[in-house]
Amino acid sequence: MEKFNALKELIASAEKEAAAFYDKGNKAAGTRLRNAMQELKVAASDIRKEVTEKKNEA
Numbered sequence: 732m733e734k735f736n737a738l739k740e741l742i743a744s745a746e747k748e749a750a751a752f753y754d755k756g757n758k759a760a761g762t763r764l765r766n767a768m769q770e771l772k773v774a775a776s777d778i779r780k781e782v783t784e785k786k787n788e789a
Contacts, residue, residue, distance in 0.1 A: 738774045
């Protein structure tokens with residue numbers, strides 16, 4: 732559950748960058764948003780692996 736909570740925090744920070752990029756046209760926020768989305772992708776993949784491992788242990 733710890734990794735899932737970290738994922739939620741990443742989403743919250745990405746949301747701030749998305750607002751700055753889309754609403755205010757801040758190009759630097761777009762770069763930060765792309766970086767945050769990559770981190771989300773990696774975190775989601777880690778969670779998927781963890782879930783699969785726990786499921787297969789049962």
